[in-house]
Amino acid sequence: MSDVILETRALSKHFGGLKAVDSVDMSVREGTIHGIIGPNGAGKTTFFNLLTGLIEVTRGAVLFGGRDITGIPPERVAGIGMSRTFQNIKLFRFMTVLDNVKVGFHTRTKTGLLGAVVRNAAFRADETFVAEQGLELLDFVGLRKQAYNLAANLSYGTQRRLEIARALATDPKVLLLDEPAAGMNPSEKSEVMELIRKISSLGRTIVVIEHDMKLIMNLCDVITVLNQGLKICEGTPAEVRNDPDVISAYLGHARGA
Numbered sequence: 001m002s003d004v005i006l007e008t009r010a011l012s013k014h015f016g017g018l019k020a021v022d023s024v025d026m027s028v029r030e031g032t033i034h035g036i037i038g039p040n041g042a043g044k045t046t047f048f049n050l051l052t053g054l055i056e057v058t059r060g061a062v063l064f065g066g067r068d069i070t071g072i073p074p075e076r077v078a079g080i081g082m083s084r085t086f087q088n089i090k091l092f093r094f095m096t097v098l099d100n101v102k103v104g105f106h107t108r109t110k111t112g113l114l115g116a117v118v119r120n121a122a123f124r125a126d127e128t129f130v131a132e133q134g135l136e137l138l139d140f141v142g143l144r145k146q147a148y149n150l151a152a153n154l155s156y157g158t159q160r161r162l163e164i165a166r167a168l169a170t171d172p173k174v175l176l177l178d179e180p181a182a183g184m185n186p187s188e189k190s191e192v193m194e195l196i197r198k199i200s201s202l203g204r205t206i207v208v209i210e211h212d213m214k215l216i217m218n219l220c221d222v223i224t225v226l227n228q229g230l231k232i233c234e235g236t237p238a239e240v241r242n243d244p245d246v247i248s249a250y251l252g253h254a255r256g257a
């Protein structure tokens with residue numbers, strides 16, 4: 001069995017009296033595709049926000065490669081090898097597709113983001129490397145032809161692919177995807193599924209939140225189910241699909257309970 005790369009211990013987030021994430025223990029094994037599912041409001045995005053330092057942890061710990069990274073500032077997350085996409089797409093809408101990806105690369109070139117802003121000499125030396133790598137990455141996600149289009153002009157599904165490309169530019173060991181197929185039509189969904197498989201086959205670990213059951217069941221090695229902040233089940237797709245607690249959580253939600 002592969003090693004655990006990402007782990008949470010009793011991870012919790014309270015918003016006032018609301019336990020959005022309630023003492024969640026989760027272990028993600030290196031090289032796997034690990035799904036997180038659960039009804040709306042289950043705490044999935046909040047969980048990602050805790051992993052990536054976007055919000056303060058109420059209680060518990062996050063470990064990456066065995067190292068305690070609880071409370072890490074978000075700007076240091078890429079540096080340790082973790083990168084994410086957002087449920088509400090966060091691209092630089094009025095920059096080109098290629099420039100969006102370049103921003104990801106500059107988090108790991110020696111000039112960094114500041115150099116990219118002031119365009120100093122070190123930045124210009126990096127620039128050739130970054131442009132080449134950026135185009136290669138766009139090729140990988142199938143967006144090379146749109147390299148010089150504005151991000152704002154891409155279809156919704158294509159913007160989601162660009163978010164994945166930008167996250168990959170930081171060369172993450174672990175890629176966190178928050179609803180990568182949301183708003184996509186069936187053919188875009190199967191394309192994004194292929195892309196996730198391709199990324200995984202290159203050895204990266206993927207944690208994916210998704211509502212599309214077919215996609216998640218086909219893609220994941222392990223699935224964690226959250227409901228009202230609590231982990232209610234974890235297992236293979238077949239185990240999770242037949243779990244009575246999971247079924248009642250979803251049925252309860254459908255009834256508006």
Ligand SMILES: Nc1ncnc2c1ncn2[C@@H]1O[C@H](COP(=O)(O)OP(=O)(O)OP(=O)(O)O)[C@@H](O)[C@H]1O
Binds near residue numbers: 042047087
């Ligand atoms: N900043 C915040 N302040 C207060 N409550 C919040 C905040 N962020 C999230 N919540 C609440 O925490 C709970 C979990 O929200 P979260 O967005 O993590 O759910 P989710 O599982 O990602 O849902 P969805 O499937 O709809 O994206 C919800 O009740 C939500 O309203």
Ligand SMILES: [Mg+2]
Binds near residue numbers: 044045046087
């Ligand atoms: Mg969410």
